[in-house]
Amino acid sequence: IIDSLISKNYIQHSPMVKDGREGLREAINFLKQMPEPKEKKSPILFMMAEGEFVWVFLQVDMMGKKLAIMEIFRVEDGKLTEHWDATEEIQESFNREDFRTYPLIEVSGFSTKALFPDRKIHRLLHDGNFVGIQSSGMIDGKAAVFYDLIMKGEEGVENHWTVKQIIPEQMMHDNGKL
Secondary structure, three states: OHHHHEEEEEEEOOOOOOOHHHHHHHHHHHHHOOOOOOOOOOOEEEEEEEOOEEEEEEEEEEOOEEEEEEEEEEEEOOEEEEEEEEEEEEOOOOOHHHHOOOOOOOOOOOOHHHHOOOOEEEEEEEEOOEEEEEEEEEEOOEEEEEEEEEEEEOOEEEEEEEEEEEOOOOOOOOOOOO
């Protein structure tokens, strides 16, 4: 199925996965060897799309840890062409019911500078009352990526989720994290 859904020129930005289709195959084969989760439910908490980009927010249990993952995929000609992500260990589960929807709210004029003055914004996606922001900055003097998902309500920001990850010095490819 990888050959039919993944572009021949697939670009990987996840630091622990090799580039291209073969790197993705290796990662999937590794994940298939992991123990089955106790509870079989979809790990997807939220998805949105704007233009050629798809934003996915997941929560998974892996190797005894609870992980929050936010991913961005770029789709071209109906195939996944590029992938970015951030993964962070969490202590408490996210509540699926937090991802309710409201009537569409105008998000133009949304100020990322006010929310994140010390970060460089790389991507901003919005779908209805949700805004996804991919940015970079520093954590304890180390370069990091931040993926923020914001739900706007009638009175402004109603909910905010963040997944952050230090950018490792060594990666499985030369594409960079962003």
